[in-house]
Structures are given as structure tokens and as C-alpha cells.
Amino acid sequence: MVSPVLLIAVPLGLAFALPLFGLVSKRIGKYIPVVAFAFNLIISLLLIPKVLDHSIVISIGGFSPPFCINLVAGPVGILFSALIALVGLLVSIYALDYIREGPKEKYHILYLLLLTGATGVVLTGDIFNLFVFFEILCISSYALVAYTGEKSGIESAVKYLIQGAIGSSFLLIGIGLLYGLFGTLNMADIAQNITTISPLSVFVPLVLIITGLGVEAAIFPLNAWLPDAHSSAPSSISAILSGIAIEVGLYAVVRVIFTIFGASNIFMFLAFLGVLTLLVGELCAFSQNNIKRMLAYSSIGQIGLILFALSIATSFGVTSGLFQLISHVLAKSLLFLAAGYMIYRTGSMDIPSFEGMGKRMPLTSLAFTVGAFSLVGLPPFMGFPSKFLIVQGALAKGSLFFTVLIGLVLFGTVIEGAYFFRVVQTMYFSAKGRSAFGGRGGKSNPGGNEASVVALIPVFILVALIVGIGVYPKFMTGILDSAASELLNRFEYIRSVLG
Amino acid sequence: MRKIISIVLLGIVALGIILSLARIPFGVSKTKVGGYYIDKGREETGAANIVTSIVVNYRAFDTLGEITVLFIAAVGLGAVLSTRKKHKREQDLEPASLVLYTGCRFLFPLILLFGAYIFIHGHLTPGGGFQGGAIVASAYLLIYLGCRGRRIPEAGTKVIESLAGLVFVVVGLLGLSFGGYFLLNFLPKGTPNVLFSAGIIPIVYIAIGFKVGSELAGIIDNLMEESR
Amino acid sequence: MIYYIGAFGLIFIGLFIILVKRNLIKVIIGLSILDTGVNLFLISVGYISKGTAPIFSKPGIESARMVDPVPQALVLTAIVIGVAVLALALSLAIRLYHHYGTLNLRKIKEQRW
Numbered sequence: 001m002v003s004p005v006l007l008i009a010v011p012l013g014l015a016f017a018l019p020l021f022g023l024v025s026k027r028i029g030k031y032i033p034v035v036a037f038a039f040n041l042i043i044s045l046l047l048i049p050k051v052l053d054h055s056i057v058i059s060i061g062g063f064s065p066p067f068c069i070n071l072v073a074g075p076v077g078i079l080f081s082a083l084i085a086l087v088g089l090l091v092s093i094y095a096l097d098y099i100r101e102g103p104k105e106k107y108h109i110l111y112l113l114l115l116t117g118a119t120g121v122v123l124t125g126d127i128f129n130l131f132v133f134f135e136i137l138c139i140s141s142y143a144l145v146a147y148t149g150e151k152s153g154i155e156s157a158v159k160y161l162i163q164g165a166i167g168s169s170f171l172l173i174g175i176g177l178l179y180g181l182f183g184t185l186n187m188a189d190i191a192q193n194i195t196t197i198s199p200l201s202v203f204v205p206l207v208l209i210i211t212g213l214g215v216e217a218a219i220f221p222l223n224a225w226l227p228d229a230h231s232s233a234p235s236s237i238s239a240i241l242s243g244i245a246i247e248v249g250l251y252a253v254v255r256v257i258f259t260i261f262g263a264s265n266i267f268m269f270l271a272f273l274g275v276l277t278l279l280v281g282e283l284c285a286f287s288q289n290n291i292k293r294m295l296a297y298s299s300i301g302q303i304g305l306i307l308f309a310l311s312i313a314t315s316f317g318v319t320s321g322l323f324q325l326i327s328h329v330l331a332k333s334l335l336f337l338a339a340g341y342m343i344y345r346t347g348s349m350d351i352p353s354f355e356g357m358g359k360r361m362p363l364t365s366l367a368f369t370v371g372a373f374s375l376v377g378l379p380p381f382m383g384f385p386s387k388f389l390i391v392q393g394a395l396a397k398g399s400l401f402f403t404v405l406i407g408l409v410l411f412g413t414v415i416e417g418a419y420f421f422r423v424v425q426t427m428y429f430s431a432k433g434r435s436a437f438g439g440r441g442g443k444s445n446p447g448g449n450e451a452s453v454v455a456l457i458p459v460f461i462l463v464a465l466i467v468g469i470g471v472y473p474k475f476m477t478g479i480l481d482s483a484a485s486e487l488l489n490r491f492e493y494i495r496s497v498l499g
Numbered sequence: 500m501r502k503i504i505s506i507v508l509l510g511i512v513a514l515g516i517i518l519s520l521a522r523i524p525f526g527v528s529k530t531k532v533g534g535y536y537i538d539k540g541r542e543e544t545g546a547a548n549i550v551t552s553i554v555v556n557y558r559a560f561d562t563l564g565e566i567t568v569l570f571i572a573a574v575g576l577g578a579v580l581s582t583r584k585k586h587k588r589e590q591d592l593e594p595a596s597l598v599l600y601t602g603c604r605f606l607f608p609l610i611l612l613f614g615a616y617i618f619i620h621g622h623l624t625p626g627g628g629f630q631g632g633a634i635v636a637s638a639y640l641l642i643y644l645g646c647r648g649r650r651i652p653e654a655g656t657k658v659i660e661s662l663a664g665l666v667f668v669v670v671g672l673l674g675l676s677f678g679g680y681f682l683l684n685f686l687p688k689g690t691p692n693v694l695f696s697a698g699i700i701p702i703v704y705i706a707i708g709f710k711v712g713s714e715l716a717g718i719i720d721n722l723m724e725e726s727r
Numbered sequence: 728m729i730y731y732i733g734a735f736g737l738i739f740i741g742l743f744i745i746l747v748k749r750n751l752i753k754v755i756i757g758l759s760i761l762d763t764g765v766n767l768f769l770i771s772v773g774y775i776s777k778g779t780a781p782i783f784s785k786p787g788i789e790s791a792r793m794v795d796p797v798p799q800a801l802v803l804t805a806i807v808i809g810v811a812v813l814a815l816a817l818s819l820a821i822r823l824y825h826h827y828g829t830l831n832l833r834k835i836k837e838q839r840w
Contacts, residue, residue, distance in 0.1 A: 005681040009668060012567065016664035019657045060560045062680035063543075067535055069560045106578040113571055120564070128801055132564035135808050139568060142815055143575025151826045154579075155835055158751070158819050165758050165812050166745060172765050172805060173516070173738070179798070180523035180772040183530035197522065204519035505746040509739050520731060523772065533773065533795035540796075541783055549781040549793070553800040565804045572811030576818045625782060629807060692783075718814055725821055 002043055004073040005058055007081055008120050011036040015112040022105045029105045030096050033112045037089035040119070044082035051078050052482045055496050057125070065497055066189045072125035072497060075483040076322075080122040080251060083326060087243055087333050088115040090458035094337055095236045097454040098344075107147060114140035114240065118248045125497060127175055127260070128185045130252060131168070138164045138216060141245055145233045156228035163215055163225045171212025177205040188497035191260050191490055206261050210253055217249030218303050220277040227284075230296035231349070235340025238292060242299040243333040247325055250303060254310055258487045268401060270311035275405045275412075277304025282415040290349045291339055294419065295332070298375065301412060302328045308409065309390045312397055318484035320389035323476065327374065327386040327466075334371035334462040338364050341455055351426055358428035365427050367459045372420040374466045377413060382470040387413065545688030545697035546622035554627065555700045559682045562703075563667060565629075566710055570664060573714045580721050595645055603645030610638035618708030622697045628704040632711025639716040643723050651720055656713040663710035670699055670706075730771035737764030751823065751830040755816050762809035766802045773798035 014036045022029050050056065055074030059065060071077075092111065099107055117136030124130050142164065146157035175185075181197050182190050194202065215222045226246075230238045257266065281301025288294035306328065309321030341364055346353050358365045374381035377388075394406040469475060486493065536557065537549055544552040554562050595603075617624075618631025642649055674683035684698040695701070737760055744757025773795030781793040820830065827835055 003675065003681070005675065009672060009675075009681060012563070013665060013668040013672070015567075016570070016661055016668060019661045020665075023654070023658070058681075060681050061556060062678060062683045063557060067532060068557055103578050103581050106574050106581075109574050110571065110578065113567060116567075128558075128804075129561055129564070132561050132568070132804060132808070136564055136567055136571065139571050139575070139808075139811060139815065142812075142819075143571065143578060146575075146579050146819055146822070149579070149822065154819055154822045154826060158816070158823055158835075161812070161816055161819065162745065162754060162758065165816075166742070166761070168808075169738075169761050169765050173768065175801075176765070176769045176772055176798075177516075177519055177523070179530075179769075179801075181519075184532045185797070201519050201522045204515045207515070502747050505743060508746075509742055512742075513735065513739060516735065530773075530795055530797065533797045536796055537781055537793050547783045549783070549796045550799045550803075553796055554803055558800055561800075561804050565807050568808050568811045572814045575815050579815070579818045579822055624784070625780065627803075629803060722818070722821075 002046060003058060004043075004047060004056060004071055004078070004081075004123060005060070007040050007043055007085075007123065008071075008116060010039055011112055011116045011119070015109055015116065018105065018109050018112070026105075029108050030092075030099070033092040033108050033115075034089065034096070036112060037085045037092060037115070040085035041082065041089055044078055044085055047073065047078050048075075048082065048479060051075050052479065055486065055493075057497050065499075066184055066186045069124070069126045069129050070186070070497060071123045072187075072493070073123055074486045074493070074496075075479055076251075076255075076486050077123045079322075079479055079483050080248070081119045083329055084115055084118050084122070084244055084248075087240070087329060090461060091236050091239050091333065091337065093458045094239075094340075094455050097452050098236055098340060099234065102147060102149065107144070110140045110144050110147075111237075111240070114144065115244070118244050121248050121252055125187050126185055127178065127187055127190070127256075130187075131171055131175060134171070134213070134216070134249075134252060135168060137245060137248065138168065141229075141237075141241055144237045145229045145241075147237065148232070148234055150232070152228070152232040156225070156232040160225040160229045163222070167212045167215030167222070169212075170208045174205040174208030174212060177208070181205070186497070187255075187260050188494045191262065192494050192498065194261060202261065206256075206266075209256055213249055213252045213256065215249075216245065217253050218246045218277075218300055219250075219253070219273060219307065220280050220300075220304070223277070223300050226300055227293050227296045230299065231290060231292035235292075235336050235343065238295075239333040239336035239340075242296065242336060243329045246299060246303055247306075247329060250306060250310075250325075254487065259490050259493055262490050264313070267311045267313050271308050271402065271405055274304045274306075274308030274311060275408050277301070277307065278409060278412045279304075282412045282419075286415055286419045288419075289351055291343070291351050291354070291423065292336075292349055294351070294423075295335055295339065298416065298419075299328075299332060301416065302332070302375070305390070305409060305412070308405065309393065312393050312402065313488070314393065314397060315481070315484050315488060316389070316393040316396055318487055319477070319480045320386060320393045322480050322483055323386040323389060323473075326476070327382045327469075330462055330466050331371045331374040331381075331383060334367060334459060334466065335375070337455070337459050337462075338368040338371065342368070351423055354423070354427050356427075363456060364459070367456075367463050368427070369424050370463050370466060372424055374470065376417045376420055380467060380470055382466045382473075384470060385473040544684060544700065545690075546700050547692050548622050548625065548627075550625075551622045551627055551700060551704070552697070555622075555703050556682075556684055556698075559671075559703070562707070563671070563682075566664060566667065566707060569711065569714055570660070573660070573718050576718055576721055580725055593647075595647055599645050603641050607638050607642055610641065611635055614638065614712065615708070618704055619701065620694070621704040621708075622700045623692060623694070628707025629711055631704075631708040633715060635708070635712030636715030636719065639712075640719050643719060651716055653717070653720065656717045656720070659713040660710055660717065663706045663713070666706040667703055667710075670703060674699070730767065730774065734764050734768035734771055737761070737767060740764075749832050751820050751832055751835075754832065755813065755820065758816065759809070759813055762805070762813075766805050766809070769798050769802050769805065 059068045059070045117133045120133030142161045278301045285297035374383040377383040394402045540549045540552045544556045546552040614631045614634035617626040618628045621627035671682040675681045677685045686698040741757045741761030778792045778794040781796040
């Protein structure tokens with residue numbers, strides 16, 4: 001049986017060895033992330049059938065669970081690591097051609113380590129280990145946002161770094177308080193003993209940990225860094241940040257709340273916060289002219305929607321939340337990858353300069369349109385069943401509070417549709433006489449009209465996945481149901497770790 | 500205005516933390532995990548320093564994550580600082596006086612030896628890979644500050660850094676293949692308080708010492724080059 | 728008890744500096760003070776009154792009054808992570824000065840809506 005530790009150990013080893021490969025040949029560095037994530041994807045897919053019923057618990061170092069670090073490869077963990085490996089593989093194929101300048105070898109090392117950190121966060125079962133892998137994720141993303149070396153990139157990276165570092169200090173204070181109260185760092189062990197301490201004393205570590213993790217998960221009001229960071233990074237990194245980093249942050253928040261604390265009276269507040277985030281994100285996105293900033297605000301909105309769905313806290317709600325999460329990952333990565341090449345061809349990020357893209361880059365524009373429609377929730381694409389399930393789940397809960405909130409969610413969806421349709425309209429149906437607009441002075445590369453083949457392959461694989469799962473959503477419901485039941489069923493989790 | 504708002508916010512946070520801290524008495528033993536490590540640590544791992552046995556054996560995965568973080572910082576620093584055009588201004592740095600120059604050259608191998616002593620004896624005395632690595636890097640900093648104009652070869656530090664990191668991961672994978680657990684302590688443990696004891700702990704700590712030393716020296720090199 | 732007060736004093740001084748000061752280098756120093764305070768708090772959680780270091784340096788040392796070794800291992804990791812963030816922040820400050828010519832955070836606000 002393949003051990004899930006290899007999902008973390010092999011990419012880590014390859015990342016350490018990458019400079020050595022670079023000494024041998026300069027060009028081999030960019031193929032190593034492709035190899036690493038292909039390996040991860042194969043192992044995750046092989047492990048999926050095995051974890052549907054019971055989680056695999058691996059202890060590192062051979063000691064028994066509360067006295068060692070353990071990895072819990074359950075349905076949620078393996079689903080997330082398969083998703084991370086898939087998106088990592090596709091974006092690294094895209095980056096084979098997209099990253100042409102700068103210290104390329106360092107880009108690939110940082111990229112590999114960012115996704116290794118993300119895989120570690122979703123697989124771990126120990127709260128300090130969560131902190132360490134979370135820091136790996138965050139610090140690589142600080143360095144990658146600043147990769148292009150331009151003014152906007154450095155400024156966004158500094159602001160992101162300061163906010164992220166304050167967040168992780170809060171997380172560490174929360175972990176210290178938890179250790180002082182319970183005497184152990186294992187998640188299952190803390191979960192078992194959580195009822196022995198009064199709720200008021202446990203409330204403060206919970207708030208500190210959620211604040212710390214919430215900076216990375218982009219929950220309102222902690223998301224001030226996101227629009228700058230996601231719009232100034234290179235497009236392949238924006239795809240990874242919007243697609244993976246904030247989802248993994250949200251996973252960490254959800255894991256802490258559901259499994260460790262089991263705090264059931266906080267869900268209404270979280271649902272309210274989710275809808276607030278959704279409205280702020282969508283309203284700000286509506287007024288944007290810069291396409292990457294618009295997509296970044298849209299990510300904030302979608303995270304709010306996923307948080308709302310997950311805090312419905314019934315099996316229906318959590319399944320729909322996870323489905324929406326997967327749909328957002330695939331659609332947002334597709335949007336950023338398609339937009340990346342369009343920006344590269346026109347040299348500017350303003351929406352009016354994308355006029356006529358429908359004719360100049362037909363395949364890329366088609367992919368962008370598919371991603372946009374899926375995010376809004378139109379029928380043949382994946383966004384439709386996921387949003388439909390969320391509405392059903394919220395109505396099935398039966399309380400007035402949730403019905404009001406779902407009304408606000410639908411209002412947010414309408415606004416989202418409005419701004420995405422505006423972009424699609426600009427791409428395909430351009431008004432005459434405005435084509436002298438030009439860019440904001442960036443470098444335009446009009447050589448060749450369509451994006452290169454290497455960049456189009458991952459884009460179209462994502463399109464195929466979005467259309468395929470949209471037409472046949474029953475493909476995913478098996479694993480989503482067992483993932484949802486793992487999150488909601490904390491006693492099962494404690495039993496499988498501690499025996 | 501900004502100051503008043505921040506003081507109010509911090510006051511609320513402080514109140515919350517004090518409420519929770521009242522439950523954690525100061526100076527009293529409260530953990531079961533710590534007690535287990537102190538009681539069983541010496542026989543299960545063979546190291547006399549319990550903190551080392553936790554860092555390298557019981558919680559070795561955290562240490563792996565930690566050296567990854569340091570690696571990311573070094574690579575990220577190199578990536579951020581590298582895209583600057585190198586101004587070829589060879590400023591005339593004032594050469595160091597003879598006393599300073601000779602003193603630094605004399606102290607350099609002694610400091611390296613001290614650092615190496617600390618990371619080799621990590622399982623017997625307080626100290627270990629990170630502390631020893633930091634001392635080794637400070638020896639290089641002394642050379643940069645004292646004998647100006649000397650540089651350390653960049654390719655050399657990169658090779659040592661990568662090889663040391665690989666040693667750690669390979670030791671872990673060997674544990675996986677021999678015993679079925681990643682980072683299992685599979686070498687014989689020997690008797691405690693002897694230099695060659697405690698299984699893989701000295702090997703891992705020596706690798707960490709080299710890695711941290713060369714990484715910090717690389718960071719110092721990048722920052723010093725920036726200021727020329 | 729004095730350790731808790733000292734640790735939280737450092738944490739709040741660090742947070743105050745980050746929220747209020749304008750110069751980027753001062754903000755980074757505040758970040759470092761915040762990290763130091765958090766590490767001090769973590770270690771003082773594990774202290775036992777009149778305890779000794781958890782090292783069996785001579786055979787025959789009794790283990791009853793040893794302090795808790797786990798927070799020390801945690802702080803080892805946390806200090807290194809703090810140093811890594813600090814190094815990256817300083818390199819970004821160098822590039823930021825190169826682009827803008829000033830380190831005043833109120834002036835470096837080119838990205839608006």
C-alpha cells in the first residue's frame with residue numbers, strides 16, 4: 001500500500017534537489033514540478049478508493065498517536081491533495097512557456113514548495129504541524145507575489161507579508177493557549193478533551209486561531225491584502241493563489257471549527273460573515289476596470305459563498321460547500337490562466353483593451369467564457385449544480401435566518417453575472433471606434449495571435465473537466481458525501497486516530 | 500486618532516487573553532505529553548538531551564518543515580534581490596587595519612570549530628543543528644565585516660545546502676523503507692551519553708548544521724552584495 | 728507570573744508599533760518584537776517552579792523537577808520561522824526603497840481601488 005507520506009516527502013526532496021539539477025543543465029529545472037505533481041496526482045487517485053470508508057492514519061516516527069505527529073489521510077485530505085496535485089500539474093505545464101524572465105529556477109523551487117505546504121496542511125493531524133506547513137504556504141506565496149520585481153508587486157508583497165505575519169503570530173498565541181489548557185498538540189486529543197474546560201476559556205483560543213487562519217482564507221475584514229497581491233503576481237501564481245492558497249486556508253478554518261472545537265453556536269455568525277464577504281467581494285468587483293483585480297475580488301466573493309455553504313452544517317450544506325469549492329478552484333484557475341495570455345498579448349490589464357479578443361484569440365476567449373459562465377452558475381457547466389445544491393441546502397435547513405441570507409446570496413450572484421457578462425461582451429462584441437484605446441503602457445507582444453500550444457493544453461483540460469462534471473455531477477457525489485461526513489462527524493475522527 | 504483606535508483594539512484583545520490565561524497557572528506541571536517524553540525519552544531514542552529527542556525524533560516532521568521554511572526564505576531573498584541590475588561601482592572600500600584583518604582570520608577557524616562542536620554534540624548537551632549553524636554563519640559574517648573583499652563561493656554554498664537537505668529527506672525515506680514509518684530511528688541506539696549513540700539523531704543534526712550554516716551565509720552574502 | 732506580563736507586554740508593544748508607525752523599517756522591527764513576545768509566551772507556558780533543564784547529563788539525575796521540553800521544541804521552530812519572515816521582509820524593503828525612494832508607508836499607496 002502506498003503511504004500518503006510520499007505525497008509530501010517526494011516533492012520536498014525534489015525541491016531540495018532542484019538546485020543540483022540546475023547545476024547539471026539549466027533547462028531541466030522547469031520539468032521537475034511537472035514530474036512531482038504528476039506523481040502526486042497518481043498517488044492521490046490511487047488512494048481515493050481506499051479512504052472512502054475509513055481514514056488512513058500514519059504516524060511519523062513510529063510512535064503511537066498522541067505522542068507523535070500523525071497524518072490523517074481521510075476523504076477530505078485525499079480529495080484536497082488530488083485537487084492540489086491536479087491544479088499544480090496543469091499550472092506547471094502552463095508555466096513551462098509563460099515564465100520567461102527572471103530567476104526561473106527559483107520560481108520553480110518556490111512553486112513546488114508552495115504546493116507541498118498546501119498538501120501538508122490538508123493532510124496533517126497535529127495543530128503545530130498545521131502551523132508549520134501553513135507558514136511554508138504563506139512564505140512561499142509572499143516570495144512569489146514579489147517575483148516580477150515591479151513596483152506593484154513589491155508593494156503588494158510587503159503589505160501581504162505584514163498582514164500575514166501578524167496573522168500567524170495570532171495563530172501561534174492561540175496554539176500556545178491551547179497547549180497550556182490541554183497539555184497536548186494532537187488535534188484528536190484536544191477534540192476529545194474539549195468539553196472538560198469551560199467554554200469561555202476555550203473561546204479566546206478559538207477566536208485567535210480563526211483570526212490567524214482567516215488572514216490567509218480571506219474572510220472579511222481580513223482580506224485587505226488580497227486584491228493587490230492577486231493582481232500583481234504573475235498570472236500562473238495568481239491562479240495558484242486564488243485557486244489553492246485561499247481554499248486551503250478556508251479548509252484549515254473549517255477543520256479547526258468542526259473537528260477540534262465542535263463549536264455549534266458559532267455557525268450563525270460564520271454564515272453572516274460569509275454572506276458579508278460575498279457582498280463586499282461582488283460589489284467591489286463590479287466597479288473594477290483591471291481584469292485581474294476584478295477576478296481577485298470575485299475570489300473574495302466566492303470564498304464568502306463557500307464559507308456560507310459550509311456553515312449550514314448539515315450534510316447537505318457541507319457537501320454543497322465542498323462542491324462549490326472544487327468548482328471555484330477549477331473555474332478561477334481557468335480564468336487566470338486564460339487572462340494571463342490575453343494580458344501578455346495586449347500588454348495591459350484593462351478590460352476595454354480586450355476588445356475583439358474573440359476574433360484574435362478565439363480559443364483563449366472561449367476558455368475564458370466557459371470559466372466565467374461556470375462561476376456565475378449557468379447550466380451546462382459545473383457551477384450550476386454546485387450553486388443549486390447550496391440553495392437547496394440553505395432552504396432545507398428551514399430557519400428564517402438562512403432564507404434571508406440565501407436571498408442576499410442570489411443578489412450577489414446577479415451582480416457577479418453582470419460584471420462577467422460585461423467582460424464577455426467586450427471580448428466578443430466590441431463597439432466600433434474604441435479600438436484606439438491602447439494599453440496602460442505595458443509591453444505588448446503581438447507576435448503570433450493565439451496562445452502557444454503548451455499553454456492551451458492545461459486550459460482545455462480544465463474546460464473539459466468543468467463541462468464534464470457539470471453534465472454528470474454524480475461522478476463526484478460519492479467522495480463528496482464521505483468527505484462531508486468526515487468533517488461533521490468528529491467522534492469518528494477521534495476514534496480513528498486514538499483508537 | 501490612529502493611536503487611540505489601536506490602543507482600544509489592543510485593550511480588548513488583552514482583556515480576552517487575560518480571561519483565558521487565568522486558567523493556565525504559572526509554574527505548575529500540566530502536560531501529559533511532556534511527562535511521557537521525559538520518562539521514556541532516553542530509552543526510546545537514546546539521546547540524553549530530551550529537547551533534541553523531541554525535535555529530531557518525536558516531532559521530526561516539524562523540523563523538516565522548519566528547514567524548508569529557511570530554504571524558502573533563502574531562495575525568496577535571492578529571487579527578490581537578484582533582478583536588480585548590478586551597478587558596477589567598485590567603491591574603494593577602506594581596507595581593514597592589520598590588527599582587525601589578522602584577528603578575524605585567526606578567529607574564523609575557532610568559531611567554525613565551536614559551531615561544529617555544538618551541532619555534533621546536539622544530543623548530549625544543550626544546542627543542536629540550528630544553534631550550531633547560526634554560529635557557523637556568524638563566523639562568515641565576521642569575515643565579511645573584518646576582511647573586506649573576501650567572498651564565499653556561491654555555487655559551493657548552494658551545493659552544500661541542497662545536499663544537506665537531501666540527506667534529511669533520504670534518511671526519512673530510508674526509515675520508511677526499513678521500518679514502515681517515515682523518519683523511523685532505524686540505526687542502533689547505543690548507550691546514552693556517548694557521542695556515537697541515538698541512532699539517526701547525530702546524522703540529522705549534522706546535516707541540519709551544515710544546511711543552516713550555508714543558508715545563513717548565503718543570505719548574508721546576498722545582502723552584503725546588495726550594499727556595494 | 729512576571730514572565731506572562733513580560734511576554735504580553737512585548738506582544739502589545741509589537742502590535743502597537745505595527746499599527747501606528749510609518750516607517751517600514753520600524754514596522755519590521757515591531758514584527759520582530761511581536762515574534763519575540765510570542766516565543767517568550769510559549770516558553771513560559773512550560774515552566775515549572777524551581778525546575779531544571781531536561782537533559783540527563785549525568786546518570787542519576789532525577790527527572791521529577793524537569794521543565795516541560797515540548798514548548799522548547801516548539802519555540803525552536805518558531806524562532807527559525809520568525810527569522811525567515813524577517814529576512815524576506817528586509818529584502819522586500821530594500822527593493823521597495825529602490826523603487827519609491829522613500830520608506831514612508833503613507834506615501835507608498837499607489838494601488839487604490
